Amino acid sequence: MRFCLIIVVLLSISAAARAAPDYREINRALAEEVIIPAYNQLESATSRQKNHWISACEEPAADALDHLQAAYQTTADAWAAVFHWTAGPITRELRRERFYHWPERGNAIDRALAALRAAANPDRLLPPLFAQASVAVQGLPALERLLYGDSDVTQDPGACEIGRTIAINLASIAAEVSGEWRGAVVDNLRRGTALLPYFGPPLAALNRLFTSILTGFIILKDQKLMPGLRFKIDNANPKMLEGWRSQRPLRNLKINIDTLAESLAVLSRHLGADHRERIRHGMARSQQLAAQLAPLISGVTDPAERRKIFQLIDSLTSNQNEIANIFNQRLGLTIGFNSLDGD
Amino acid sequence: MQRRHFLTGSLLSLAAILFDRQAGANPNPAASDRASGWANGWLTGYGTADGTYGMALIDQTLTVQELQPTGYRLHDIIRHPAGQEICMPARRPGSHFIILNGQKSPMVVAAAAGRHFYGHGVYSTDGRYLYLTENDYAGRRGVIGIYAVAAGYKRLGEMPSGGIGPHEILLHGDGRHLIVANGGIATHPASGRAKLNLDTMVPNLALINITSGKRAAKTELARGMNNLSIRHMARTPDDDILFGLQDQYPGLDEFPLVGRWQPGSEARFLTAPAAGWQRLNGYVGSLKTDSSGSIIAAVSPKGGTAVFWQRESGAAIAQFNGPDICGVAATTVPGQFLITSGMGALTRVNAGPADIHVVARARADLRFDNHCLACLS
Numbered sequence: 130m131r132f133c134l135i136i137v138v139l140l141s142i143s144a145a146a147r148a149a150p151d152y153r154e155i156n157r158a159l160a161e162e163v164i165i166p167a168y169n170q171l172e173s174a175t176s177r178q179k180n181h182w183i184s185a186c187e188e189p190a191a192d193a194l195d196h197l198q199a200a201y202q203t204t205a206d207a208w209a210a211v212f213h214w215t216a217g218p219i220t221r222e223l224r225r226e227r228f229y230h231w232p233e234r235g236n237a238i239d240r241a242l243a244a245l246r247a248a249a250n251p252d253r254l255l256p257p258l259f260a261q262a263s264v265a266v267q268g269l270p271a272l273e274r275l276l277y278g279d280s281d282v283t284q285d286p287g288a289c290e291i292g293r294t295i296a297i298n299l300a301s302i303a304a305e306v307s308g309e310w311r312g313a314v315v316d317n318l319r320r321g322t323a324l325l326p327y328f329g330p331p332l333a334a335l336n337r338l339f340t341s342i343l344t345g346f347i348i349l350k351d352q353k354l355m356p357g358l359r360f361k362i363d364n365a366n367p368k369m370l371e372g373w374r375s376q377r378p379l380r381n382l383k384i385n386i387d388t389l390a391e392s393l394a395v396l397s398r399h400l401g402a403d404h405r406e407r408i409r410h411g412m413a414r415s416q417q418l419a420a421q422l423a424p425l426i427s428g429v430t431d432p433a434e435r436r437k438i439f440q441l442i443d444s445l446t447s448n449q450n451e452i453a454n455i456f457n458q459r460l461g462l463t464i465g466f467n468s469l470d471g472d
Numbered sequence: 473m474q475r476r477h478f479l480t481g482s483l484l485s486l487a488a489i490l491f492d493r494q495a496g497a498n499p500n501p502a503a504s505d506r507a508s509g510w511a512n513g514w515l516t517g518y519g520t521a522d523g524t525y526g527m528a529l530i531d532q533t534l535t536v537q538e539l540q541p542t543g544y545r546l547h548d549i550i551r552h553p554a555g556q557e558i559c560m561p562a563r564r565p566g567s568h569f570i571i572l573n574g575q576k577s578p579m580v581v582a583a584a585a586g587r588h589f590y591g592h593g594v595y596s597t598d599g600r601y602l603y604l605t606e607n608d609y610a611g612r613r614g615v616i617g618i619y620a621v622a623a624g625y626k627r628l629g630e631m632p633s634g635g636i637g638p639h640e641i642l643l644h645g646d647g648r649h650l651i652v653a654n655g656g657i658a659t660h661p662a663s664g665r666a667k668l669n670l671d672t673m674v675p676n677l678a679l680i681n682i683t684s685g686k687r688a689a690k691t692e693l694a695r696g697m698n699n700l701s702i703r704h705m706a707r708t709p710d711d712d713i714l715f716g717l718q719d720q721y722p723g724l725d726e727f728p729l730v731g732r733w734q735p736g737s738e739a740r741f742l743t744a745p746a747a748g749w750q751r752l753n754g755y756v757g758s759l760k761t762d763s764s765g766s767i768i769a770a771v772s773p774k775g776g777t778a779v780f781w782q783r784e785s786g787a788a789i790a791q792f793n794g795p796d797i798c799g800v801a802a803t804t805v806p807g808q809f810l811i812t813s814g815m816g817a818l819t820r821v822n823a824g825p826a827d828i829h830v831v832a833r834a835r836a837d838l839r840f841d842n843h844c845l846a847c848l849s
Binding site for chain 1: 564670
């Protein structure tokens, strides 16, 4: 009996020590410190990019293409810092797919661009109609196709007009998403009230954000690395890598890992020091492995580099598993059992 | 050792979960005691908050009993025609299956070298053979593993599945053919669950002759729809094969996601639900008919919705929404289904042309997996 009493007391102490986390505060911190600054960055990058396109198409200067490519790289950097958010305003009206249709199927972007150029309707590039066009032609990957093709897009009025329309579309989507986050979304997260269809009550909202973070690891491995790497070196295909035309595969990867680490650092504040350190150490290891990689475009066909890439994949997998486990145990967070990890 | 209790290597941990330390003891009395309950409830895989997995029984009152820990995540559960035995294959890229019999100790069987399972299988009509969908990952082809039940599930051999990435498999009504949903996606255990051929995938539905192993019929989706992986199926008594799709590039176009096929003819699609196919978010995770075979249910955990169709007209008649819902199974009542979710929700709904209404709800502290098996006879 005495033994049982001791166990009961110990369990009570343990339960008290693990009082329910303040999910509202975690959501607020994630929104204010990570998500909103990142979307603000995307909004300003796309806005600048839009202005460059408007100027370039109106009065193409000799260095217009350089400016457009630089603006593209800045915008792509900003997107890489929000690539994993699959919850909130980005989910509305296919915004995420419209902003960044990738990976593509069957050269869909080229086909959609060609169809757009061939279309007779002069209003096809007006924003309301363009927003209804194929997602393949509306976003950043289509802009990449225009900017890093064989010819100078600024010297082709038809192509330039399409590029300008895409840039306006991107700026519009980024402004809408960013504005919603700064307004109703963060207000509701601060108050702990639901804002459907984006977020439910605090724990449900945090579960959606947490699922996004874990999805980020899956996107890195299953979409960004393995399709280009393949299991056998003979099957490696650099053109399956994200952003290969603009030489961005490794740059994207590094920013993606950094932004996951940043989100996890905020989440980890609500863990004990040991768990916090384990997550920090694990993410630092992934960042270090990514920093040691040669450009992926050549790396996927190089045996020594492939070993390093596989090491990074292992590190990401290990982090993903440990994070899912720790946050489940300590904060009661769960991933979508079927929606994220079904078959 | 007649029974293949593989107690070496990686199976040790599985065995430790399944078996009592005392030799000869019934490893899980609860499973044996409740075996009779199989005939009046539903079986499903589950996960727990602390990362363990198992198989549970849901009874008619929606009370859940954790029947058997498994040590790995399940997918579908397959019942022997005699009723007393079930097979629980690991989902992709798992390499074990467990046979559970109310009267015997559990049996763990490992995949053949170079093969892994997809979480689906079917018994022959006479119950002598078990057929499981498997991946010959070095050969990058799907196969159907053939197991002799009376020989302790000895693997007799295999036959081609007729494509890459075979997933659900059903027995045709004639008992002489298998119907295989070849999802078209190549994977390799070394790269986890990564999809390796999305740009070139060609899914199909194949009818395989059990005796010859030859493909008797096949259908592929129309040109431009190869991104739709054919994964799950249901069969009506008159051999209408219903199938559900998973779009590997969701958002690019609005593709139909549920169709029907009769071998020898072209596949056709059901009409879109009122909110459009996009409401399913490119993904059907489970598909079943009701006990009368006249109502079809397709569930999308990514869309958080279940859509119901009248089979005869092909018209969408109702919709039920819930987060992470996926498992669906018939009840004995025509038009009624049990729907399970990854968040532990259990709901019995009546779906008819006039309306849809919830008959009963319950919740368990478990995450229910993709599929739910009705054991109602």
